[in-house]
Amino acid sequence: MKPKVLAIIPARGGSKGVPRKNSRNFAGKPLIAWTIEEAKKSKYITRTILSSDNEEIIKMAKEYGCDVPFVRPKELAQDDTPGINVVLHALEQCRGYEYVILLQPTSPFRTVEDIDNCIEYTINQQVKFCVSVTEAEQSPYWMYTIVNGKMKPVIEQTQLTTRRQDLPNVYVLNGAIYIAKVEEIIKKKSFLTDETKSFIMSNENSLDIDTMLDFEIGEYLIGKS
Incomplete structure (x- = not known):
């Protein structure tokens, strides 16, 4: 028998980078609709719910068939609210x-x-x-901090590698998928632990909409496909 899987889509009303980001029209439908529709196609997800404090987002989510079993408390919808608190509340x-x-x-x-x-x-x-990751576009082996105008490598190396193909592959969190056993996430209160495994996604599927530029790039890419 398949295990029961709860999908949580977190979407608060406030957004500094892109006003009304989650409910904003993105290539013909609200941004949040893209995630709801893909989650509803899943053969493993038992139930997909929304966690939101915002009436407009709640209404849109319901229109696209997402369950909204509660309204997220205001204290869990602040700029500095840790994402894990939203998961534990749900x-x-x-x-x-x-x-x-x-x-x-x-x-x-x-x-x-x-x-x-x-x-x-x-x-x-x-x-x-x-957690889902994607290959980093910029290698940290070529990154520096600047202290009093002097370059200081983020990763110390005995010899500077000048060819990209000689550098090890490195990956970054893409923010798309976080999954855990419920009993473990309640204990650890984090998806990122010393036992966390990676799921590699393509760069094409990993675009994270955080700014208006991301929004415009995303719409352009969908228009091309």
């Missing part, structure tokens, strides 16, 4: 699930294949925590 309201998956609405290019492949890997390998 798990308190919706009990009886073995896995929880966090799907941020700022990843409209994330597909149901990405979602289901990540869930399948997590379940089949009995992974406690898994």
